[in-house]
Amino acid sequence: MTCEDVERLVEAYADGELSLESALALEAHVAGCPACTARLDGIRAVRHTLRTAPYFQAPEALAARVRTTMAAASTSSSRPRAPRPLYRRWQPWLAAAASLAVVSLAVAGVLRQRAALADDATTAAVIEGHVRSLMADHLTDVASTDRHTVKPWFAGRIDFSPTVVDLASDGFPLVGGRLDYIDQHAAAALVYQRREHRINVFLWPHASGSAVHVTRSDARGYRVISWSRGGMAVWMVSDLALVELEDFARKLDAAMHD
Amino acid sequence: MRGLAHLDDHDVSTVTDQTLLSHLNAAYNLARWLMGNPMDAEDVVHDAYLRALAGADRFRGGDERAWFLAIVRNGCYSSHRRQRVRQTSDFEETVHGEDTITPSPERRAIDRDTSRRVQRAIHGLTPEFREVIVLREFEDLSYKEMAEIVGAPIGTVMSRLSRARAQLQAALAEDGGRS
Numbered sequence: 072m073t074c075e076d077v078e079r080l081v082e083a084y085a086d087g088e089l090s091l092e093s094a095l096a097l098e099a100h101v102a103g104c105p106a107c108t109a110r111l112d113g114i115r116a117v118r119h120t121l122r123t124a125p126y127f128q129a130p131e132a133l134a135a136r137v138r139t140t141m142a143a144a145s146t147s148s149s150r151p152r153a154p155r156p157l158y159r160r161w162q163p164w165l166a167a168a169a170s171l172a173v174v175s176l177a178v179a180g181v182l183r184q185r186a187a188l189a190d191d192a193t194t195a196a197v198i199e200g201h202v203r204s205l206m207a208d209h210l211t212d213v214a215s216t217d218r219h220t221v222k223p224w225f226a227g228r229i230d231f232s233p234t235v236v237d238l239a240s241d242g243f244p245l246v247g248g249r250l251d252y253i254d255q256h257a258a259a260a261l262v263y264q265r266r267e268h269r270i271n272v273f274l275w276p277h278a279s280g281s282a283v284h285v286t287r288s289d290a291r292g293y294r295v296i297s298w299s300r301g302g303m304a305v306w307m308v309s310d311l312a313l314v315e316l317e318d319f320a321r322k323l324d325a326a327m328h329d
Numbered sequence: 330m331r332g333l334a335h336l337d338d339h340d341v342s343t344v345t346d347q348t349l350l351s352h353l354n355a356a357y358n359l360a361r362w363l364m365g366n367p368m369d370a371e372d373v374v375h376d377a378y379l380r381a382l383a384g385a386d387r388f389r390g391g392d393e394r395a396w397f398l399a400i401v402r403n404g405c406y407s408s409h410r411r412q413r414v415r416q417t418s419d420f421e422e423t424v425h426g427e428d429t430i431t432p433s434p435e436r437r438a439i440d441r442d443t444s445r446r447v448q449r450a451i452h453g454l455t456p457e458f459r460e461v462i463v464l465r466e467f468e469d470l471s472y473k474e475m476a477e478i479v480g481a482p483i484g485t486v487m488s489r490l491s492r493a494r495a496q497l498q499a500a501l502a503e504d505g506g507r508s
Binding site: 126130 | 346347348349350351352353354356357358361362367370371374375378379382392393394395397443444447448451462465466467469470471472474487490491494497498501
């Protein structure tokens with residue numbers, strides 16, 4: 072790889088968008104080239120500085136407004152037959168917005184048509200579990216960054232002992248744990264954080280013994296990676312970029328089987 | 330209203346509504362950066378939810394977050410086109426209303442001054458450049474997702490991102506030198 076190639080590819084590299092092969096070639100060149108090292112450092116410095124800019128969180132009032140709108144749409148759409156009395160039902164509390172609401176109601180039916188998840192039910196359940204934990208503001212039952220607090224918490228609450236590792240030094244601090252129920256399994260949910268992103272790691276006993284079977288899927292902006300090893304199924308889900316989630320998966324797997 | 334015909338046939342899965350709701354912060358952050366003030370950002374986001382429900386039949390599978398953020402993004406542009414009539418300056422930052430800002434370790438460590446300078450520099454970009462910066466640096470979206478959201482080829486996204494970063498680097502160097 073030449074300096075011109077690096078100039079062209081270095082941003083994609085910094086963004087984690089290069090194929091493994093190209094990334095390795097680029098790293099090999101950069102290692103021996105001070106000019107390209109400086110170029111890469113420059114990009115990383117800008118990116119680091121940019122991350123000091125504020126992330127604007129949706130105000131609670133907006134969240135409430137959106138929830139009301141969506142609840143109106145989905146409640147009404149569970150009705151068996153379409154809907155003459157609709158307007159009357161909504162009138163007391165949505166009169167002004169009624170025409171708008173009827174439109175969203177009508178289309179809520181269509182919303183269901185979206186191919187839910189092409190993937191299997193567990194993936195859907197894992198994503199649902201993740202979303203539920205974020206939406207219901209019930210991320211953790213035991214909030215602690217200390218694995219020696221989190222692990223014992225599960226004792227007596229669940230009939231297996233999950234391996235809890237701390238990856239704070241790798242940039243994935245532990246946030247806590249909670250009990251969850253995924254696809255008919257009682258699961259230990261461990262929550263990790265990467266910048267603004269939450270990662271849910273679900274663990275439950277799995278019969279397949281020591282087989283490592285990695286699957287990845289990408290649905291609705293969520294990435295799911297799963298595997299099983301040592302009699303335990305591991306399912307992780309986040310809206311983190313896939314490369315970063317894969318990185319986390321490797322580190323978690325290594326730490327768990329250290 | 331052809332959606333009515335489908336009401337009987339399928340069940341709404343709550344996760345669909347919930348996943349849509351879970352993109353609220355991403356939607357708001359994007360709108361807040363593009364609109365420049367909280368009030369307009371809120372209106373655009375709420376409107377985007379209504380549009381998402383209304384346009385759900387146009388969702389063809391794939392990445393729901395990208396699909397939804399595209400609706401938010403297009404809503405911002407339409408809103409600006411309407412506002413131009415009122416002669417407000419385009420995509421200018423105005424300060425009214427309250428913002429809730431997420432602290433992160435990286436953000437806390439930096440003094441307010443730097444954060445302020447970065448914010449000013451990002452607002453100095455054209456919307457086409459600003460949106461790719463926000464999507465990439467705050468939402469960690471892939472080039473492919475960004476391309477879907479802004480409705481441009483991946484190559485265009487890459488070149489906008491690259492030029493946006495160069496402009497930010499220059500603006501920050503200049504701003505830093507001045508103060």
